[in-house]
Amino acid sequence: MGLREVESSLPPGFRFYPTDDELVSHYLYNKVANKRASQGTMVEVDLHAREPWELPDAAKLGANEWYFFSFRDRKYATGSRTNRATMAGYWKATGKDRAVRSRRTCEISGMRKTLVFYRGRAPSGAKTNWVMHEFRLEAAFSA
Amino acid sequence: MGLREVESSLPPGFRFYPTDDELVSHYLYNKVANKRASQGTMVEVDLHAREPWELPDAAKLGANEWYFFSFRDRKYATGSRTNRATMAGYWKATGKDRAVRSRRTCEISGMRKTLVFYRGRAPSGAKTNWVMHEFRLEAAFSA
Numbered sequence: 001m002g003l004r005e006v007e008s009s010l011p012p013g014f015r016f017y018p019t020d021d022e023l024v025s026h027y028l029y030n031k032v033a034n035k036r037a038s039q040g041t042m043v044e045v046d047l048h049a050r051e052p053w054e055l056p057d058a059a060k061l062g063a064n065e066w067y068f069f070s071f072r073d074r075k076y077a078t079g080s081r082t083n084r085a086t087m088a089g090y091w092k093a094t095g096k097d098r099a100v101r102s103r104r105t106c107e108i109s110g111m112r113k114t115l116v117f118y119r120g121r122a123p124s125g126a127k128t129n130w131v132m133h134e135f136r137l138e139a140a141f142s143a
Numbered sequence: 144m145g146l147r148e149v150e151s152s153l154p155p156g157f158r159f160y161p162t163d164d165e166l167v168s169h170y171l172y173n174k175v176a177n178k179r180a181s182q183g184t185m186v187e188v189d190l191h192a193r194e195p196w197e198l199p200d201a202a203k204l205g206a207n208e209w210y211f212f213s214f215r216d217r218k219y220a221t222g223s224r225t226n227r228a229t230m231a232g233y234w235k236a237t238g239k240d241r242a243v244r245s246r247r248t249c250e251i252s253g254m255r256k257t258l259v260f261y262r263g264r265a266p267s268g269a270k271t272n273w274v275m276h277e278f279r280l281e282a283a284f285s286a
Contacts, residue, residue: 012165012169013161013162016156017160018156027156
């Protein structure tokens with residue numbers, strides 16, 4: 001069942017309010033390791049085709065937060081830089097990536113990158129208040 | 144079904160994380176208006192018989208927060224002052240009571256009082272880090 005349907009069937013006060021480690025060790029891990037188990041839980045969103053303000057309708061879960069799977073698009077077929085542009089602007093990383101640790105083992109299960117949306121084209125875009133956290137599995141977990 | 148049982152049956156990431164208004168307009172209102180509907184949802188705790196550090200086991204729900212019903216004990220049979228003492232100490236109000244508003248109508252549905260636990264006896268107790276929010280219905284809603 002999709003997480004949105006689970007949420008809407010619950011008594012008042014219950015929400016999707018995951019820890020970073022639950023997002024990485026459960027949802028992202030299952031998405032990568034076992035497509036069937038994760039099917040339909042979280043919607044998949046093409047971040048290049050959606051502006052930030054279109055995401056709430058696509059993926060609303062929890063209170064004022066939105067959760068979805070996406071994929072990384074390379075800027076150049078041969079490079080490792082990620083393309084995070086939309087029609088109206090682009091997502092730009094801010095601060096340092098943060099380690100996500102498993103509550104049980106304290107091992108690093110993934111990394112969290114924080115991105116801010118800028119309207120326009122780099123480097124002259126205008127900063128907005130849209131913030132996104134991008135989670136990725138650590139190598140040891142993505143095998 | 145009790146809220147703890149609901150919580151433990153949910154997929155990872157779902158928690159009891161209610162708004163103040165959900166606590167007042169749904170849980171507290173049902174508790175007062177219709178005992179049967181609220182039966183078993185939240186445990187009832189006698190705050191005079193329990194020290195703060197005993198509450199997690201009695202009422203754990205959500206992340207690091209505990210929710211329960213209690214009753215007001217008058218200090219004197221003829222007065223309106225509330226007795227909030229335990230064996231080890233007492234709960235003391237701090238700051239101003241805050242209005243809780245219904246998200247739909249914006250009307251005040253209840254009030255929230257914040258209390259801090261002091262070890263020992265008033266007025267010479269030692270402040271601790273235990274904090275409690277006490278919700279009550281507003282008169283219009285408790286009819």
